[in-house]
Amino acid sequence: MIRLTTENTQNAIKRCKQLKPRVKYIKDRLFVVYSANNSNVYHVNFDVSNGEKLGQCECKASERGLVCYHLVAGATANIYRQGINKAQKH
Numbered sequence: 436m437i438r439l440t441t442e443n444t445q446n447a448i449k450r451c452k453q454l455k456p457r458v459k460y461i462k463d464r465l466f467v468v469y470s471a472n473n474s475n476v477y478h479v480n481f482d483v484s485n486g487e488k489l490g491q492c493e494c495k496a497s498e499r500g501l502v503c504y505h506l507v508a509g510a511t512a513n514i515y516r517q518g519i520n521k522a523q524k525h
């Protein structure tokens with residue numbers, strides 16, 4: 436999995452804002468992101484280890500250890516969902 440930091444996610448966040456890919460929730464920490472450029476779909480999943488955010492995508496960029504916009508799209512949805520869960524507990 437790739438460690439997600441403020442630095443290495445910056446370009447992907449820009450791409451994600453431009454492309455606005457659709458994201459579908461599968462289950463906890465697992466999402467499907469629809470490519471903005473073609474009909475590909477990518478599963479992205481997340482984990483937290485020692486307070487560090489980790490993520491993995493199925494695309495070529497992620498295979499090379501790069502943070503892709505799919506990961507950012509999924510991470511954004513993940514954070515949003517966790518926010519909803521917290522709100523529901525109160």
Ligand SMILES: [Zn+2]
Nearest residue numbers: 492494503505
């Ligand atoms: Zn990707």
